[in-house]
Amino acid sequence: MRVWIDQDLCTGDGLCIDHCPDVFVLLEDGIAYVVEGRQPLNDPGGSESLAQVAPRNAVGVIHAAEACPGECIFLEADVIEADPSVVEVADLIDDLDDLIDEAAA
Ligand code: SF4
Structure with missing residues (x-):
């Protein structure tokens, strides 16, 4: 997750x-900024200064x-690349569900 x-x-x-x-963090201008690695991201700030959020935070x-x-x-969610093997397993489960539905019909 990232934040700005x-x-x-x-x-x-x-x-x-x-x-x-x-x-x-609040800086001298009295406005809040995000911090990454203890470094305030105030240049330029706004949506161009996204901080990665550690899971603990x-x-x-x-x-x-x-x-x-x-x-x-x-907040912006990180894009997670789908693991092809996980996708294949999910497809197999869908196929099995279809077979079970057909058998029950
Ligand atoms: S970012 Fe929101 S909570 Fe933080 S100082 Fe500004 S207005 Fe307050």
């Missing part, structure tokens, strides 16, 4: 930092997004 903040909407109340201080980041009064914390 629309700084144009941020109120600077700091609620996100209460929920997940590893991922959010995922719940805190989701809670921050839910609580954010500016509704300006945006």
